[in-house]
Amino acid sequence: MTETVAPPHPFDDAVELTPTNGGLYTGRTSANYANMVGPFGGITAATLLRAVQQHPDRLGDPLSLTVNFAGPIAEGSFDISARPVRTNRSTQHWALELTQDGVVATTATAVFGTRRDTWSSDEISIPTVPESDSVAPESFPDFIAWARNYEMRFVEGGIPKTESAEHPNSTSTLWMRDEPPRPLDFPALTAMSDIFFPRVFLRRGQYLPAGTVTLTVYFHADAAALADQAGDAVLGTARAQRFGKGYFDQSAELWGRDGELLATTHQLVYFKD
Amino acid sequence: MTETVAPPHPFDDAVELTPTNGGLYTGRTSANYANMVGPFGGITAATLLRAVQQHPDRLGDPLSLTVNFAGPIAEGSFDISARPVRTNRSTQHWALELTQDGVVATTATAVFGTRRDTWSSDEISIPTVPESDSVAPESFPDFIAWARNYEMRFVEGGIPKTESAEHPNSTSTLWMRDEPPRPLDFPALTAMSDIFFPRVFLRRGQYLPAGTVTLTVYFHADAAALADQAGDAVLGTARAQRFGKGYFDQSAELWGRDGELLATTHQLVYFKD
Numbered sequence: 001m002t003e004t005v006a007p008p009h010p011f012d013d014a015v016e017l018t019p020t021n022g023g024l025y026t027g028r029t030s031a032n033y034a035n036m037v038g039p040f041g042g043i044t045a046a047t048l049l050r051a052v053q054q055h056p057d058r059l060g061d062p063l064s065l066t067v068n069f070a071g072p073i074a075e076g077s078f079d080i081s082a083r084p085v086r087t088n089r090s091t092q093h094w095a096l097e098l099t100q101d102g103v104v105a106t107t108a109t110a111v112f113g114t115r116r117d118t119w120s121s122d123e124i125s126i127p128t129v130p131e132s133d134s135v136a137p138e139s140f141p142d143f144i145a146w147a148r149n150y151e152m153r154f155v156e157g158g159i160p161k162t163e164s165a166e167h168p169n170s171t172s173t174l175w176m177r178d179e180p181p182r183p184l185d186f187p188a189l190t191a192m193s194d195i196f197f198p199r200v201f202l203r204r205g206q207y208l209p210a211g212t213v214t215l216t217v218y219f220h221a222d223a224a225a226l227a228d229q230a231g232d233a234v235l236g237t238a239r240a241q242r243f244g245k246g247y248f249d250q251s252a253e254l255w256g257r258d259g260e261l262l263a264t265t266h267q268l269v270y271f272k273d
Numbered sequence: 274m275t276e277t278v279a280p281p282h283p284f285d286d287a288v289e290l291t292p293t294n295g296g297l298y299t300g301r302t303s304a305n306y307a308n309m310v311g312p313f314g315g316i317t318a319a320t321l322l323r324a325v326q327q328h329p330d331r332l333g334d335p336l337s338l339t340v341n342f343a344g345p346i347a348e349g350s351f352d353i354s355a356r357p358v359r360t361n362r363s364t365q366h367w368a369l370e371l372t373q374d375g376v377v378a379t380t381a382t383a384v385f386g387t388r389r390d391t392w393s394s395d396e397i398s399i400p401t402v403p404e405s406d407s408v409a410p411e412s413f414p415d416f417i418a419w420a421r422n423y424e425m426r427f428v429e430g431g432i433p434k435t436e437s438a439e440h441p442n443s444t445s446t447l448w449m450r451d452e453p454p455r456p457l458d459f460p461a462l463t464a465m466s467d468i469f470f471p472r473v474f475l476r477r478g479q480y481l482p483a484g485t486v487t488l489t490v491y492f493h494a495d496a497a498a499l500a501d502q503a504g505d506a507v508l509g510t511a512r513a514q515r516f517g518k519g520y521f522d523q524s525a526e527l528w529g530r531d532g533e534l535l536a537t538t539h540q541l542v543y544f545k546d
Contacts, residue, residue, distance in 0.1 A: 120517030244393030
């Protein structure tokens with residue numbers, strides 16, 4: 001009898017890094033998570049977070065992450081440097097760079113830290129939506145490879161189709177989960193923060209050249225809260241505030257099925273029309 | 274007859290930097306913009322932005338800025354390094370560090386770039402509020418020095434008083450301007466992005482140990498739009514999303530008197546209770 005070992009989930013394969021020395025890592029782009037040009041921004045952000053998580057000096061769990069998409073990432077290998085800039089009693093600040101052949105493609109800063117019980121209060125609530133199972137999944141066009149690794153069930157603001165017209169607003173709300181399902185953790189939640197396709201696609205009813213310039217994630221859930229989600233669908237809702245002069249911002253919330261706010265996330269996106 | 278030269282505005286004095294060489298600058302904390310511990314975060318953010326603005330290689334105007342408050346800044350001089358990490362055709366990515374005696378106190382990344390006319394759309398509108406002149410100005414307690422450099426007229430969610438109780442929500446909306454008035458520019462708008470005192474003060478009706486961990490500003494206005502504002506009051510509105518385990522996030526919008534969305538801004542804040 002031959003023992004078989006399950007292959008890793010495509011997500012874990014995509015964010016895998018090999019430590020070389022002193023905060024340096026090498027990784028490789030994954031065809032599974034390719035976008036129209038270069039990799040899906042969410043997988044790049046998750047990979048940078050993984051670099052900090054694997055660092056021997058890492059303190060606690062992610063509190064925030066900002067990723068700046070400075071230039072395209074070519075198919076193939078890349079290097080990541082992760083430097084703990086300052087370590088305090090309960091927080092730690094990181095500076096990261098992703099390079100290819102010595103050229104910076106992505107920069108990031110992250111704050112990690114420990115959490116403690118305090119007074120708590122939620123000021124926003126999970127939107128009232130149908131259960132995940134009662135909403136039909138939708139697919140992106142085939143040329144967007146990364147989207148095949150997610151099950152997305154749009155409650156509103158679905159993927160623009162060939163026949164789409166301008167949409168009155170830029171709000172999308174959807175149930176999302178890794179496909180195949182995978183337990184939720186910080187890298188997976190980070191990637192999901194970028195799952196909301198550029199709001200200008202929805203608003204204009206068409207695909208346009210567009211790409212995230214900078215992405216920030218604030219993590220509200222701790223590791224235990226993420227573990228509680230297991231492989232359940234996460235509810236996300238995103239919208240833009242202002243489009244103009246080649247840029248727009250978009251903000252989103254990611255909710256656990258139980259109504260817990262897991263993360264809030266913001267980005268600035270360039271577009272051409 | 275003796276010619277007199279007007280002293281610089283306290284803001285310009287506070288963000289003044291002396292270039293030393295190759296992207297290095299020295300500055301000095303300003304007693305006028307002191308907070309309870311160290312300087313007002315907004316003045317630190319504005320000073321970092323000034324470093325990029327003064328850099329001979331700078332391309333265009335600010336698109337986004339993320340500032341990470343890694344540790345306290347002591348009274349006295351500090352050094353800033355501003356490094357253009359990557360310059361593209363229309364965008365430029367910056368990495369910044371503020372140090373004192375070689376110890377990192379603050380890190381930042383910024384994206385600068387040129388803008389061009391495109392399709393535009395606003396998806397949110399300026400809140401309906403009374404005119405600035407019809408709202409009474411409020412003052413922070415004397416131990417918050419920086420606040421004396423701003424005229425703040427709160428429409429809702431004013432400054433907690435000794436007798437304040439818990440507030441049902443964490444929203445503050447206020448007209449703000451530099452005191453004395455000063456033409457609006459990118460550094461001034463950056464500082465105003467941090468003018469919203471920690472939302473936990475309002476929500477709990479008391480001052481607690483709290484401080485911004487990371488602040489992000491997305492600039493929607495270009496230089497011409499800011500110049501149009503002159504020294505007029507800017508309307509800001511801010512709120513938190515979730516408080517818990519020692520941290521909360523807050524988001525805000527800054528509007529011109531004419532209803533133009535000038536900036537959106539987000540931060541993660543630690544607190545103790």
